Structures are given as C-alpha cells and as structure tokens.
Amino acid sequence: MLTDSKSQRVENVLGLLLFLGMLMTLYNVFIYAPTEKSMGDVQRIFYFHVPSAFVAFLGFLVCAGYSVAFLIKRNHRYDRVAYVSAEIGVLFSTIVLITGMIWARPIWQTWWTWDPRLTTMFILWFLYIAYLMLRNFTGEDERGARFAAVFAIIASADVPIVYMSIRWWGDRMMHPKPVLMGDEDSGLAPEMLYTFLFALAVFLILYFYLMMLRLRQERTAEILNSMKKNLALNEE
Amino acid sequence: MIDVRNLTKSFGNLYALRGLNLTVSRGTCLTVFGPNGAGKSTFIRILATLSKPTQGEIRIEGKDIFTNAEQYRNRLGVIAHATYLYDELTARENLVFYSKLYGIPDRDATVNRLLDEVGLGKRGNDRVRTFSRGMQQRLSIARAMLHNPDILLLDEPYTGLDQHASELLTGWIMKLRSDKRTIILITHDLAQGLEVADEVAIFLRGRVAHSAAASNFSNKEFQQLYFETVAGGREN
Amino acid sequence: MTLVYKDLLSEFRSRETISSMLVFSMLVVAIFNFAFDPGSAYAQQAAPGILWVAFTFSGIIGLNRSFVHEVDKGCLHGLLLAPFEHGAIFFGKMLGNLIFISIVELLTLPLFAVFFNLQTLQGLPQLLVVILLTTLGFSAVGTLFSAISVNTKTREMMLPILFLPVVIPILLAAVNATAMIFDGKGWNDISDWLRLLAAFDLIFISLAYLTFGFVVEE
Numbered sequence: 222m223l224t225d226s227k228s229q230r231v232e233n234v235l236g237l238l239l240f241l242g243m244l245m246t247l248y249n250v251f252i253y254a255p256t257e258k259s260m261g262d263v264q265r266i267f268y269f270h271v272p273s274a275f276v277a278f279l280g281f282l283v284c285a286g287y288s289v290a291f292l293i294k295r296n297h298r299y300d301r302v303a304y305v306s307a308e309i310g311v312l313f314s315t316i317v318l319i320t321g322m323i324w325a326r327p328i329w330q331t332w333w334t335w336d337p338r339l340t341t342m343f344i345l346w347f348l349y350i351a352y353l354m355l356r357n358f359t360g361e362d363e364r365g366a367r368f369a370a371v372f373a374i375i376a377s378a379d380v381p382i383v384y385m386s387i388r389w390w391g392d393r394m395m396h397p398k399p400v401l402m403g404d405e406d407s408g409l410a411p412e413m414l415y416t417f418l419f420a421l422a423v424f425l426i427l428y429f430y431l432m433m434l435r436l437r438q439e440r441t442a443e444i445l446n447s448m449k450k451n452l453a454l455n456e457e
Numbered sequence: 458m459i460d461v462r463n464l465t466k467s468f469g470n471l472y473a474l475r476g477l478n479l480t481v482s483r484g485t486c487l488t489v490f491g492p493n494g495a496g497k498s499t500f501i502r503i504l505a506t507l508s509k510p511t512q513g514e515i516r517i518e519g520k521d522i523f524t525n526a527e528q529y530r531n532r533l534g535v536i537a538h539a540t541y542l543y544d545e546l547t548a549r550e551n552l553v554f555y556s557k558l559y560g561i562p563d564r565d566a567t568v569n570r571l572l573d574e575v576g577l578g579k580r581g582n583d584r585v586r587t588f589s590r591g592m593q594q595r596l597s598i599a600r601a602m603l604h605n606p607d608i609l610l611l612d613e614p615y616t617g618l619d620q621h622a623s624e625l626l627t628g629w630i631m632k633l634r635s636d637k638r639t640i641i642l643i644t645h646d647l648a649q650g651l652e653v654a655d656e657v658a659i660f661l662r663g664r665v666a667h668s669a670a671a672s673n674f675s676n677k678e679f680q681q682l683y684f685e686t687v688a689g690g691r692e693n
Numbered sequence: 694m695t696l697v698y699k700d701l702l703s704e705f706r707s708r709e710t711i712s713s714m715l716v717f718s719m720l721v722v723a724i725f726n727f728a729f730d731p732g733s734a735y736a737q738q739a740a741p742g743i744l745w746v747a748f749t750f751s752g753i754i755g756l757n758r759s760f761v762h763e764v765d766k767g768c769l770h771g772l773l774l775a776p777f778e779h780g781a782i783f784f785g786k787m788l789g790n791l792i793f794i795s796i797v798e799l800l801t802l803p804l805f806a807v808f809f810n811l812q813t814l815q816g817l818p819q820l821l822v823v824i825l826l827t828t829l830g831f832s833a834v835g836t837l838f839s840a841i842s843v844n845t846k847t848r849e850m851m852l853p854i855l856f857l858p859v860v861i862p863i864l865l866a867a868v869n870a871t872a873m874i875f876d877g878k879g880w881n882d883i884s885d886w887l888r889l890l891a892a893f894d895l896i897f898i899s900l901a902y903l904t905f906g907f908v909v910e911e
Contacts, residue, residue, distance in 0.1 A: 358847050368844070
C-alpha cells in the first residue's frame with residue numbers, strides 16, 4: 222500500500238524528464254534565445270515568469286475543481302488533491318510575484334504598480350494563503366475539508382470578480398497582454414516562442430511531478446496517523 | 458421501526474463507524490453504552506440528520522431519513538448535554554421561539570402547559586442565564602417536547618446534573634417511555650442507563666459489540682459484561 | 694425563516710455586540726483623523742477610504758459574534774433540527790447581520806460627517822444605497838465565513854483572514870462610489886458602480902446560500 226509500483230514508475234519517468242527538460246530550458250533561455258531588442262537580457266526572466274503564472278492558475282483551478290468534486294462525492298482523495306494543488310499554486314504565484322517585481326524594476330522603474338493583473342495575482346495569493354491557514358486551523362477531519370472546499374469555491378469565484386472590479390477602477394494597465402492570445406504585434410520571434418513553449422511544458426511537468434510527490438507524502442502521513450490513532454485506542 | 462444498516466462514517470483511514478447494524482422497534486428505549494471513540498456521538502448525530510454517513514442508511518418505517526429529512530425532523534426530539542437555549546432570552550421566549558420554528562398552532566397554550574409540566578411555570582419570565590444547570594436541562598426537555606415528537610434522542614443528558622436533577626430526568630424518561638415513544642439514550646452511566654432501558658447495546662470501535670434485552674441483567678452482571686466487552690475489544 | 698431574525702432582535706437585550714461595534718467604528722474614524730492632519734486636503738481625499746475601513750472592521754466584530762451565541766449552548770443544532778431546509782437559517786442569520794451592521798453604520802455616519810466637515814446631506818440617498826448594497830454583500834460572505842471561523846481552533850482570528858481578501862472587489866466599488874458621491878456626483882455617475890455592487894451581491898448571496906449546508910453539517 223505504501224509503494225504503489227505503477228505510480229512510482231510514472232513518478233520516476235516524470236522526474237527524469239524533468240531533469241533533462243530543466244537542463245534544456247536553461248540552455249534555451251540563456252544561450253539559444255536571442256536577446257530582446259528594447260529590454261535586453263532582463264527579458265529572459267519572462268521564460269520563468271509566465272510559465273509560473275500558468276502553473277499557479279492551473280494549481281488553483283485544479284483546487285477549485287476538486288473542491289466541488291469533494292463536496293459532491295465526499296471522497297477524501299479529492300480533498301487531498303485540492304489541498305496539495307493549492308499549495309503548489311501558492312508556491313508558484315509567489316514565484317510569479319517575485320520574478321515580476323525583479324522584471325518590473327528596470328523596465329517600469331518601480332517594483333510594484335496597481336495594475337489589474339498584478340493586483341489580481343496579489344489578491345489571489347492572499348486568498349490561497351488564507352485557504353492554507355484555514356486548513357491549518359481546522360482538524361484533519363471531514364468538516365475541516367468541507368470548510369476548505371467551500372472557501373476554495375468562493376475564492377475561485379472571487380478571482381474574475383476581483384479582476385473585473387479592478388479594470389473598472391481605472392486605466393492603470395501597464396502589464397502587457399498575454400503573449401499567446403494577444404494581438405498580432407505582441408507576437409514573439411520564433412526562437413523565443415519555441416523557448417517559451419518548451420519552458421511552459423517543463424513547468425507543467427514540474428507541476429505534475431510535485432503533485433505526485435506531495436500526494437504520496439500525504440498518503441503516507443495519513444496511514445501513519447491512523448496507525449497512531451489505533452495504538453492510542455488500544456492503550457486507553 | 459428504526460433500521461440502521463451498514464452505517465459507516467469515515468474520512469480517509471479514520472473510521473468513526475464501521476458498518477453498524479441496529480434495529481429499534483416502536484415504543485422501546487434503547488440505551489447505548491461504549492467507551493470514548495466508540496462512535497456513539499457520531500451515530501446520534503447522523504440519526505439527528507446533523508451529519509451524513511459515508512455509507513449505509515437509516516430507515517424509519519422503511520423510509521430513508523435523509524430523503525425526507527424535513528418530515529422526519531418534525532417527529533424527532535433531541536435532548537443533549539448542550540441545552541440549545543439562548544441565555545439572554547427568558548424561558549418562555551425560548552419556548553415560543555422554538556415553537557415558531559416548528560410551526561406549532563396553539564403556541565401560548567402549549568408553552569404554558571410544558572412550563573408547568575417541567576415545574577418552571579413560575580420562572581417562565583426569567584432569563585435562562587439565571588437558571589441552574591438542572592433547571593436549564595428541564596427547560597431543554599420542554600423544548601424537545603414542544604412538537605410532541607414520537608422519536609427521542611438523548612445524548613448524554615445526565616452530564617453535569619446533580620443527584621436530584623438526574624432523578625427527575627430518569628422520571629421523565631420513564632414517563633416518555635410509557636407514552637410509547639421510541640427512545641435512544643446515550644450515556645456513560647451504566648446504572649442509570651440500564652434502569653430506563655428496554656434494550657441495551659454496547660458500541661466498540663464503530664460497531665455494535667453486544668446487544669441484549671435489559672431485563673436479562675442485574676446492575677452488577679451488566680457492569681461485568683460491559684468491562685469484559687470493552688477489554689475484549691482491546692485485544693484484537 | 695423570519696423567526697430567526699426575531700431571535701436576533703431578542704439578542705438586543707444584551708446589547709454587547711452593537712455597542713462594541715459602534716465604539717470600535719467611531720474609534721477608527723477618530724484615529725484616522727489623528728493620523729492625517731485634520732482638515733487638510735489629504736484627509737478629505739482619504740475620507741471615503743477611512744469611512745469604509747471603519748465599516749469593514751466594525752462589521753468583522755459583529756460578524757464574529759454572530760455564530761458565537763449559536764455555538765455556545767448548541768443552539769445551532771437546535772435550529773438545524775427544526776423541520777425546514779438549512780438554507781433558511783443562512784438567510785435568517787444574514788438578515789440579522791445586515792441589520793446589526795447597518796445600524797452601526799448609520800450611527801457612525803453623523804460623527805464622520807462632523808469630523809470630516811462633509812456636506813453629506815445632498816448625496817445622502819445615494820450614499821445610503823451604496824451602504825445598503827455593500828453591507829448586503831458583506832453580510833452574505835461574512836455569515837458564511839463566520840459559521841466557518843467559529844469552528845476553527847482560533848475562532849475570531851480566522852474571520853478577517855478569510856473575509857477581507859474575498860470582499861476586496863465589493864470594498865473597491867463602495868469606496869469609489871462613495872468618493873464620487875462626496876465629489877457631488879449624482880445617480881447617473883455612480884450607476885455603473887451600483888450595478889456592479891448589485892451583481893456582486895447576487896453572486897455572493899447565491900454561492901453562500903448554496904454552500905452553507907456543507908458548513909453547518911457536523
């Protein structure tokens with residue numbers, strides 16, 4: 222039960238892919254990709270910044286989806302996935318915020334601006350920090366899981382609302398539009414696009430690898446906990 | 458009348474109930490005993506529709522309690538260790554409030570009659586905060602009887618009562634039993650629980666470890682049986 | 694359902710919730726007055742924000758108390774055992790919170806107007822609508838989260854952490870609409886914000902109503 226050999230094999234393959242992919246990404250980002258005209262070398266942080274944002278959003282989306290599934294099915298596995306995914310989401314949104322600041326300082330002459338995208342990301346970060354705190358302050362029982370799931374649902378509904386209300390707040394847009402779905406002129410040079418897509422793929426593998434790792438950890442912790450509880454019952 | 462089948466409540470590897478089976482026929486009083494963590498309170502919470510089972514079902518006269526929860530709650534009275542009374546309201550206000558929730562037709566008459574029956578007719582306009590624990594528990598009995606329920610759940614009602622108050626409570630339970638109401642009582646107190654019971658059940662680790670007619674035992678015999686059952690469960 | 698609201702009215706007897714909310718709310722207004730140079734243009738500019746900081750934080754105090762009374766003697770179980778759907782309890786508690794917070798807001802307003810030298814009378818109807826819509830949203834989110842936080846290990850600590858990030862969009866709309874009202878703008882100018890507030894209210898009320906059952910289950 223502790224070592225499910227099939228998922229262990231998947232995990233190993235992902236780990237190997239990840240190692241090679243990361244080396245390749247570093248090569249792509251720092252050697253292969255051309256230097257951007259106006260921004261210079263700083264722009265290379267883009268290949269970490271944007272994929273991290275993708276992973277953060279994926280993490281929160283998975284968390285919300287599995288929270289709904291948990292409330293309907295009451296299967297504690299769904300709750301575990303939601304929890305672990307939110308954790309990874311917080312990690313990567315922190316990376317997004319930090320890399321964003323490092324990038325903004327030389328380009329916008331400021332660490333921070335209350336642009337809709339930045340603000341939304343910041344509030345999103347707060348929301349899921351609150352989610353993790355809530356999980357810490359409730360018991361590891363079904364009720365705690367239900368509380369967390371309800372909060373995750375409200376929080377994920379809040380994200381588009383936050384974005385919308387900040388857009389209305391006033392035109393402070395500094396952040397560029399999304400590169401992929403954006404206008405014609407925001408397109409990337411082919412080498413850059415390739416580097417970006419490759420990095421994105423590696424970050425997604427990283428997400429799934431971290432998910433598997435943390436899920437296995439949580440499973441082990443649960444088994445350990447139930448063993449402890451049984452022992453305690455015997456001694457009573 | 459009450460049919461409990463394969464009732465299970467679990468979260469991950471932690472089980473509160475493990476496939477509990479139980480039948481209570483109309484007009485009998487079943488007392489449930491068991492050590493801490495045996496699943497007694499989880500059982501009564503599910504029976505009160507406050508919590509949902511992971512698996513299994515409870516049927517009353519063939520009908521699942523959760524599919525017709527609102528009708529079922531109309532027949533259900535609960536007296537617990539907690540009184541469900543508002544400290545800042547008077548005894549009468551509390552009863553009026555609850556009788557509004559239950560949509561009781563001749564409210565004032567019912568409230569007055571019940572206040573008299575539990576011996577609080579003269580204290581009706583005093584705030585509950587000023588009442589002793591025993592008086593609060595008597596008011597709690599009146600609260601539970603407002604809608605004249607035919608199924609009664611008593612969850613550790615003896616906790617915190619002095620000798621006199623618990624004798625009164627025993628008298629009440631006897632009276633309710635003679636009215637042909639179905640009663641499920643949970644208690645730690647072996648002697649008191651046995652005194653009012655038609656049938657007894659001992660819960661252990663989320664299952665019924667022993668069940669029998671109460672008349673089979675003297676106090677002493679039952680005490681011996683209880684400790685043997687609990688000790689036996691510990692070994693395996 | 695309106696009976697739960699009656700129960701909240703009866704809690705007026707202790708008056709502990711309303712009075713502590715009110716004192717807190719007035720203190721916030723006063724303290725901000727010391728923080729900024731009174732009467733300066735800067736303080737005038739910050740006025741809408743200060744008003745809403747006072748309302749938000751005193752609101753949190755009230756929301757925190759909302760379920761403490763229900764959990765203390767197990768009264769919430771008493772309500773849940775009654776023969777109606779659990780969503781009705783949500784609306785009852787939400788309505789009670791709406792009334793509590795609104796009273797405190799209305800009582801704070803005159804003090805605020807005096808401190809900040811505002812000629813609020815002309816924009817008063819607009820301001821009241823903004824306050825009502827915002828407080829409705831606060832109560833919907835707050836009632837749900839209050840039921841959660843009262844069952845956590847830290848009780849009162851958890852509510853602001855859950856509540857504040859979620860209500861930021863409501864707060865933003867309220868502050869902006871209030872600023873426009875203080876600038877003497879009329880219904881037409883603030884109608885966009887009002888509609889946004891109403892939409893947020895609708896979303897939050899329906900989501901909170903739908904999920905409330907999962908929160909009060911044991």
